[in-house]
Amino acid sequence: MKINYVAVDEAHCISQWGYDFRPSYLNISKIRKFLPDIPFIALTATATPEVAVDIQEKLLFIEKNVYRQSFERKNLIYIAREVEDKLKYLHRIVYKQAGSGIVYVRNRKACYEIAKFLNEKGVKADYFHAGLEVERKNNKQERWKTDKIRVIVATNAFGMGIDKPDVRFVMHY
Secondary structure, X not given: OOOOOEEEOXXXXXXXXXXXXXXXXXXXXXXXXXXXXXXXXXXXOOOOHHHHHHHHHHOOOOOOOOOOOOOOOOOXXXXXXXXXXXXXXXXXXXXXXXXEEEEEOOOHHHHHHHHHHHHHOOOOEEEEOOOOOHHHHHHHHHHHHOOOOOEEEEOOOOOOOOOOOOEEEEEEO
């Protein structure tokens, strides 16, 4: 196989989360032994300056080089709210907003509880977390991507590589 370059997406996993979230990312630099003259590129939208340095060190970059661009997206709205009744507020947002959405929560228990709450309110919702078997995770993700469910309630195990054109809200509960 002729390889022109190696691209590492979600490269922050090498440093920031790599040790427990994606341990295999820590082995990527071993490829250099077999492809010594092939350029590497590391891509991430979430690296702090310290993490960017760590990524380059872990990937054995010969020359340090960072291209940084703003992550500001003028078509997105960011809002932080302190509300008395989070569930009521969540339901109001989901009810008013068309399209599909993601509700991120801190733990697996909240995934179940909030998905159950939304379903009881007539919103097709499901839960997703790292403790599910791969087949179940794939099934849940596919059901969400194909609009069989409207809202996925998930821990941060969900979301990498999602390409869904009608996502209209992402909430951090």
